[in-house]
Amino acid sequence: MFSSQCQSSYWLRLQDLKTTYQNATSAGVKRELSGRALELGLHLQQMGRYQEAHIYLQAAVDTADNSLQRSRALVARANVEVELGRRDLAQQAYDEALGASPDSAETAISVGLNRSALLTMDAGKQGMFGQLQLLLQRIEQLPDAENKARYLVQYTVQVKRLGGSLPQLAPVLAQSLIIAQKVDAKYLQVEILDQQAQWMEDLQRHQDMLQISDQAILLLQQIDAPELMISIEARRARVYTRLQRHDLAIKSYQIAVRYIEAIRQDIPVSYSQGRSSVREMIDPVYLGLADALLTGADALDPAAKTKLLFQVRDVVEQIKQNQLEDYLGNRCSTLSNLSATTAYAPATALKLNKGTAILYPIIFPDRLELLLETSEGIARHRVDITSNKLIQDVNAMSSALRAQQSFQTLSRRLYKVLLAPLDSTLQGQSIETLVIVPDGALRLLAFAALNDGKQFAVEKYAIAISPGLRIIAQQVDAQIKGAPIARKVLLAGVSEPGKVVDRLPEDLVDQLLQTDDLNVEEKRGKAARSRALQSRQLFGPSQSNVLTEPNSTEDMRAISNKLKQILRLDGVSTEIQSLEKIISAKSILNVDFSSRNFSQQVRSGEFDIVHVASHGIFGSTADKTFILAHDDVITIDQFQSLLSADQLNKRPLDLLVLSACETAEGDDRAPLGISGAALKAKARSAMGSLWPVSDIAASQLMQSVYQNYVNRHMSKAQSLRLAQLELMQQKSFVHPNFWAAFIVVGNWQ
Incomplete structure (x- = not known):
């Protein structure tokens, strides 16, 4: 579906490794099978696909032909357990690795260094320093080889994490570089120089940093290591900026950007333990480039300044693409729309x-x-x-x-x-x-x-x-000429949830029950009946163990009934009925709004507008974003699979309206969910709310929007504006809480 744009070199290498593994499986050679599984698992780990990596690394453990092979696979699996946040399982696997090869110095060193990264400060710095010092002594006893140099580098990383100083670590790094040079490990040499350069930047020894970077760049001309070139050039750009050498800063940033674009599909969306590659590595480079370009803009003549500002705009557009990819956890989700x-x-x-x-x-x-x-x-x-x-x-x-x-x-x-x-x-x-x-x-x-x-x-x-004009096709070059289009609308709503309450994640159920301290009916009787789902707490850590394990079918039924009360939306039926009176629409309400029926209706290609009036939350990532059908939870990723059809490719949705969804409070990434929903549903635009709005206000605003857009053929943005102006004229709704929450995202026409 995403064509060759998403078939990166890492992806192609993955296919080769899978084929090799399958061949080894067919051949039934145990030793070869374990090695192929280990190789495949390590590659998947490098791609950030930790769940898949775990499967193959476990296979490598199970099919190991000897104790050393088993211990290597166990260490690799333990490292993936760390990435998945399962530290107890990681510790168990490290122990198993030591037990599998008790006489192997390299196994002991590898386990010790990896395990040291898990240690907390509770043990005290001195105790941790002592353990690492013992490991250093064992490393120094190894023969000079690439593994020894790598262990030395890993040692310096752990000691630096504990606050170790450059004078303490410089000799170790120097030793690792000498060994790497001796065995002609050029990639490792650049890694070591990169670490040395980072030390120099931290100490503001700018000239030393630039000299070390020059050495690294000479080596990089001999090997294919774009990820290291990005690190080196981005650091050079930062230092040039501090030295007021903006021309050189721009050049280095542009080189870094060029390499990012060359390997974009090879960069995992998530780094170790959920860290974002976009926020930690990619966006700072683009933002630095925009800053460097703007610094000298005012000194240019008008034509040159205009050209430069367009360059800055393009950089910002790329940042927006990066951020949506980060939110969705998938680079190909946005690439498929660019063309x-x-x-x-x-x-x-x-x-x-x-x-x-x-x-x-x-x-x-x-x-x-x-x-x-x-x-x-x-x-x-x-x-x-x-x-x-x-x-x-x-x-x-x-x-x-x-x-x-x-x-x-x-x-x-x-x-x-x-x-x-x-x-x-x-x-x-x-x-x-x-x-x-x-x-x-x-x-x-x-x-x-x-x-x-x-x-x-x-x-x-x-x-x-707009999430960025590169991301969702705006078609802003001209208004559509000719007769106004008759819009066909699907109205889907859940006022009384059904089996979906039994399919909610356990942590969400727990927190929903916690937030229901007040009587449900008492809350519903308040003047401004809100569609709030208590989003502030939905995805935070649980504050108490309110939800106990149900002991019987009767307990489960009681929990389900309470959740149905909490999640009831009294105003949805009224909203859909009022819209049916002013526009030509098909409605699916409550039991008719099953995930299957919803998918079938939308995939028919019959509708231009899909209006969803059901609980939903836009969280900090796509996997924390969902809407509720009557029978099931529909995640933002499922939008793509549920709504994929040839009819939609030929006639994409014009507008996706999410009238009862809300963004998680205080999370500046959550509104990206509205853009993501439009993208996944192949909609030109979406309408949603930044916070929960009262039933009456939302219903009135929606009626006005549809009158303006569907019946009077105004633009989406103007339709929403006039609806907001109309609502604010009413005394009951003069506060922006009632009329300012809704936004049009994407195509505004």
Whole structure:
């Protein structure tokens, strides 16, 4: 489905290893089978596919032909247990490895070094230093070989983690480099030089760092190691920036970016123990490049400056793609959409209609940069506010809106920072639609609720959100000519959940029951009946063990009934009935909204709009994002499998509406779930809410949106804007909590 774009060199190597393993299985040669399984498991580990790696590494253990082969497989499996967060199982496997080869010095060293990474500070630094010192003595007794050099490097990593100093470790690193040179292990030599260069950067010994990097680059010209080139060049770029050598910083960042793009599909989305490769390695390079490019922008002539700003925009677009890939846990999910984007071309102006502007806010530690692109060109505005202060204000504003608290001061302050610098341009060019590509915490912000002291932003502009113009095809080059399209709508809702309550994850069930301290009916009787799922606690650690193991069928039935009460959505039936009165639609409610029937209806290709009125949460990652059908949980990944069909490829959904879903509070990654849902459902755009909204307000707003979009053929952004303006005129709903939560994501037309 994703074509050759996702068949990287790692993927191709994986297929070769699987074929070799299958051949060994057929041949039945035990020794060869274990070796092939080990090789395959290590490759999968390198790709970040730890569950699969575990399967093959266990096979390597089970088919080992001798004790040394078994111990190596056990150490490898133990390392994967660590990646999976199963430390107890890792310790057991390390013990088994030692037991399998009690006389092997290398097994003892390997286990000792790997196990030291698991030790906590509870044992005290001195005790840990002592254990590592004993390991160093054993390493030094080994004959000079590549493994010995690697053990020495691993030793320095562990000692540095404990606070070891350069004078203490420099001789060990130097020894490892000499051995690596002696055995002509060039890749290992570069790894050692990379570590030495990092020490020099940490100590701000910039010239020493640059000299070491030069040595590494000479070696890299002789081997294929792009991942090391990325590390070396990114570090050089950081140091050049500190030395005010911005031209050299740009050059090094561009080299690093070129290598990232060359091996993008080979870089695991997740690193060790769930760490993100995007947040730790990829995004800092792109953000550093954007910073370096902007530093010299004002000194350029207008034509050169414009070209440079387009370059910066392209860098930001790539960052947005990185972040959505990180959220979805799959690089190919976004790549499959890039070829469909007609409006985006690198380093050139977008084909924007007059009256439309694209805003890229870029958060740097010391400032905020605003890139604004319109049909007349691109401009840059710098705002002197630290990232910490901006994020603090955004989080406070978001919390105030969720809780219906005072927001006016924060609203005016954020308008002054984010929109006031653009007002003259927006008004001078008669901008009607403002499309925002938010950065970080700004994804949590309801821009519609920002106020200039007289008006809300939504009173001036129709506001839409884009995850990036490269990601979801916007088709912004021209409005569709000719007669308005008659939109066909599928309305799917769950007011009273069914068997789905028995399929919820145990931790979610536990936390739902914990949050239900008040009587359900008492909460439902409050004036503003909210669709909240208590998202603040849904994915945090459990606070107590409220949910005990059910002892009988009767206990299970009681838990199910209570969950059905908690998850009931009284306003959904009314919402669907009211929409049926104003648009031509097919409805599937409660038992008819099974995951199977939902899939069949959408895959028929009959509908342009799919409206889902059911509980859902957008969490920090795709696997914590879901909606509830009547009978089952539908994860964001299942959107792709449930809704895949030739009919949808020929006629993609125009709009996916999620009227009762919410984003996890305070998590700036959660709103990416709305974009991810649209992407997985092959929808041109989506509409969702940043926080739970009262039943009455949500129902009224949705009726207005459909009247405007389906019946009056307005754009999605304008349809939402007019619905928000209509709602805020009512005394009961004047607070932005009721009207500002909903956002249009993706195609705004």
